Amino acid sequence: MVSRVIPVDPFDLVIFGGTGDLARRKILPGLYRRFCSGQMEDNSRIIGAARSEHSTEEFRQMVADAIAEFDPKSGTPEMRAEFLERLEYVxxxxxxxxxxxxxxxxxxxxxxxxxxxxxAPSLFGALAERLHTHGIADDQTRIVVEKPFGHDLASAKALNADLAAHFDESQIYRIDHYLGKETVQNLMAVRFGNMLFEPLWNAQYVDHIQITVAETVGVGGRGEYYDKSGAMRDMVQNHLMQLLCLIAMEPPAKFDHDAVRDEKLKVIRALEQVPLQDVVRGQYLAAGADEPGYLEHVENADSKTESFIAMKLRVSNWRWAGTPIYLRTGKRLKARSSEIAVVFKETPHSIFGADAGRHRNVLTIRLQPNEGMDLFVTIKEPGPGGMRLVDVPLDMTFAEALGPDAEDVPDAYERLIMDVIRGNQTLFMRGDEVEAAWAWADPLIASWEERGDKPVAYESGSTGPEEALALMHRDGRRWREIRA
Structure with missing residues (x-):
């Protein structure tokens, strides 16, 4: 299998906050990898812009250090030198x-x-205004904005209004790096490119869906920000919501940015409000003197902000009526793992008798680590002694299935930035989509803030609070194991 690299048109890319952590860790090393792959035309340029005083040479050295730290294996010394020549700083x-x-x-x-x-989002409006005031923006201008896109519905609407005052919606790219992951896009290919799955992708055949994003790290140096946000605002309202939309949406008429986003919007608007009994919120405990708990990290002993959240959602439409979708995300869990599991119903009648046990087909989509997909099917266990059944995976681990080409797959930021240059908004959120997600999230957040409940404690390195297990057990279901 040969990986195709299609160069993009020449461009000028300005990175406001070009000396910041995200630029150093992700954006600039990602652009370097796209340069090494041959995707940039020779006269494209990358301009760092920030309030700190640096010369262009100092900026180039900072980028060289970032590449050496975060992507030391890509390219050659000659490629690195050529890439650095494309950089400017203002x-x-x-x-x-x-x-x-x-x-x-x-x-x-x-x-x-x-x-x-x-x-910071507080600067979005000012930057948008000055790009026009100083005659820098034109009809080919595109702006990329990072999350958090608002803290609630009111602030999201205000941000949208600030940007809309200076740019058309077709010029605004609200980035969610989860949508740039190869496996997330393969989810659409699996659903809409294979006759095998789409007839079964509904409440008649799917028992439930689980979406898990587990992290082993705590809030660390983000304590002040995180304590004002929590897992609901930081993860559920954006990242997990986007994964849910891709799992649950109807087939769009075509693979077009507005057609795809129209269907995602319909899913968000079909979400029922979640009763508090279907929500579990938690805070991680300390794991010894060297690993403080959540309250110590945020330096707020009375904090009622969650570092873990699990919930059961229902989508009120014909496709999914009666099929629950369970979301779970948290800090300081036992493994770093992001996974979507589509759990199909049992066969209506087993011809093999009670001794064969209960078996279900499960399609798992692994986002990280080891991106890939598994389809668990039921087969006979080898050997004599009767018909004993066992579930085994049909495994498609990208690194194994695609061979060396899997190493050349761009990471999420690389792919999304190149989509910006191409003018392809398919994997970016639209303004009404962001507002609809906040309109769903706000009443739920308000309900637990009004009650004043403190999140339950859970052990660092665990799978989360026991109450989250009970959320599934009372429905006769179990969470899938969190493992790397």
Whole structure:
């Protein structure tokens, strides 16, 4: 199998917050990998912009250090030197006028201009305004905005209004890196490219769906931010919501950005409000002196913010009526794992008798680590002694199935940034989609804040609170094991 690399048109990409952590860890090393793959035209440029004072040479050295730290194996020394030559740096004041004319002078006419807002959301409006005030934005301009896109529905609407005052919706790219993962896109290919699954993808055949995003790390240095956010705002309202939409949506008329996003929006609007008895919230405990608990990390002994959340959702439409979808995400769990499991119903009648046991087909989609898919099917256990059944996986681990080409698959940020340059919004959230997600999340958050319940404690390195297990057990179901 040969991996195809299609170059993009020449572009100028400006990274506001170009000296920040996200730029160093993900954006700039990712762009370097796309350069090494031959996807950038020779005259494309990348411009770092931030309020700190640096020369272009100092910025290039910072990027060289970032590549050495986060992607030391890609390319050759010659490639690295050539990539660094494409970089420029401008000191810019997001809230003032300093540096904007210098930035305008670097823009090349007649090519795609993309501006990545890798900054706090409070600066989105100011940056959008100044790009127009100083004549930098044109009809080929695209802006990329990072989450959190709002703290609630009101703030999301305000952010949308700020951006809409200066840019058309077709120019705004709200990035969610989960949608750039290879397996997430393969989920659409599996659903809509194979006759095998789509006839079974409904409440008649699917017993339930589980979506798990487990992390082994705590909140660490993000304590102040996280304590104002929590797992619901930080993960469920965006990342897990997007995965749910791709699992549950109807087939779009075509693989087009608005057609796909129209179907995702319908799923969000079909979500029922979740009663509090179907929600479990938790906070991780300390694991010895060297691993503080959540309350110590956020330096707030009275915190009522959750580092873990599990819930049961229902989608009120013909396809999914009666089939629950269980979401689970948390910090300091036993393994780092992101997985979607579609659990099919048992056969209506077993011809093999009670001794054969109970068996179900399960399709699992692994997002991280070891991206791939498994389809568990029931077969006869080898050997004499009667008809004993066992469930075995039909395994498609990308690294094994695709061979060396799997190593060349771009990571999420690489793919999404190249989609921005191409003008493809399929894997980006639309403004009404973001607002619909907050409109669903806000009443649930308000209900537990009104009650004032404190999240239950759970052991670091566990699968979460016991109450989360009970959420499934009372329905006669079990969470899948969290494992790397």
């Amino acid at each position: 000191q810019v004041d997001a809230l003032g006028d300093a540096g904007w004319q210098d930035l305008a002078a670097l823009m090349s006419p007649g090519r795609v201009r993309a501006f990545y807002f890798s900054v």
